Amino acid sequence: MDELVWDDTEKLEAYLKEIVSTLSQTPDGAGGVRYRYRNVWNIDTLREVREEITKSFSELGYEVRSVPFQPPLDIVANRYRSSVLPISWLRFQVPRCRKKSSLSAPITIPGRP
C-alpha cells in the first residue's frame, strides 16, 4: 500500500480512512470494535498509539526522535475535583489517600498510656 497512497485521491482517501480508523478504534476481540480514548487519563492507550505512529515513520525511513518530558501532575489532578473520577486516576490517587489518612489517625500501642 505504501507506494500507492498518492496514486490518486481515491487511494489517498482509503489510506486516510485506514489511519483514522486505527487511531480511533481497535478490535474488541469479539468481532466488534472498541473506541480508543487517547489522552492523559488513558495513558496506556496514548502510549500505544504513539508507538504505532513512531513505527509508521520508521518504516517510511524517517529519522525519528522522541522528546520526553514530565507534565505537571497537579494540573491533571485538578481536573477531577469537579468531575468524574476515572479508573486510571483512582489508581494513582488511592495510595496517597491511604497515606494521608494513616498519618492523621492517632497511633496507639496496646498496653501503653
Add this chain to the structure above:
Amino acid sequence: MKGDNDLEKQRGRIPDNCVDPQQDSRWNTPGANDNGSGVAALLALAHAFKKRKFQRTLRLVAWVNEEFPFYANTFAADKRHQRYHASGMGSYHHALHCATGSDNSGIQENIVGVITLDTMGCYPGDGYIYPGKSLRDLFMKWILRMPETGDFVGFLSDAPSKTFMRNFAGHFSRESEIDTFCFSAPRILNVLLKNGAWSDDWSYWQFGYPGFIVTDMAYLRSPQYHRNDDTVEHIDFPEFAKVVWRLRESVEALAEKQI
C-alpha cells in the same frame, strides 16, 4: 506519567518548517476527527515526502497533550500561570527546545513557520450552517465573520503570523476547487480572550515563531466536536483527501522556498 513528542525530520538546509498535529484526543472521545484526521494527514504527507530532499528542512511532528487540561488552561489570567499549564503540552516543549537550541547551545533555531493540522475531516457542503452550541460559538462566528457554508478549509493565525499564513493559503487556494477562509486574530482579541489560538500554534507564538492552524473550523462546524460520537463514520473522506492532496502541494512549495 511522561509525555513524548515524536519528531521526524526530512533533511535539507535550514531554516526549518514544521508540520504538526496533536496525537491525543479529548477525554472520553474517540477523537476520529479531533485529531485522528490531523495525524492521518501527517502520515500521508510522510509518504509523499519520504524520498524527497528539499531546500528547507521539513519537520513532521506529532504532539501529545494538546487537549484539556493543558491547552484550555492557557487561558489563565497571567503569563506565569499560562506557562505553568502549557508546560504540560508537547508543542510548548518543542517550541522551547527550538528557542533555546536543540543541543542546549542557546542559539535559537530559525523556523520559518509552523503549520498545525487540527480537526480536518468535516465538510458537510454548501448551504450547511451549524448553529453552534453555546454563546461562545455565536460570539466566535460573529468575530470571525466566517462564510455561511460548510465546504471551506480554515486558516487561522495571530497577527504576527498573518503574512506567513496568507502566503501559504494563497498558494493552497490557487487553481484549486477548495474554498479557503483566512483569519488573523488582531492583538486586541488575544487580550480580550486571553488566548486567540485554537491549537498548538499558540506554543510557537510564545517564542516568536509564526504559525497557523489548518482546520475544518472544529466546534463552529461539527456537531460531533469533543463528543463521544466523534467517530470515523462522521468524516467526509472524499473531501478530506482533496484537502490533503492540495496541502501536500503547498507544503512542498514552502519547503522548496516557493512560498
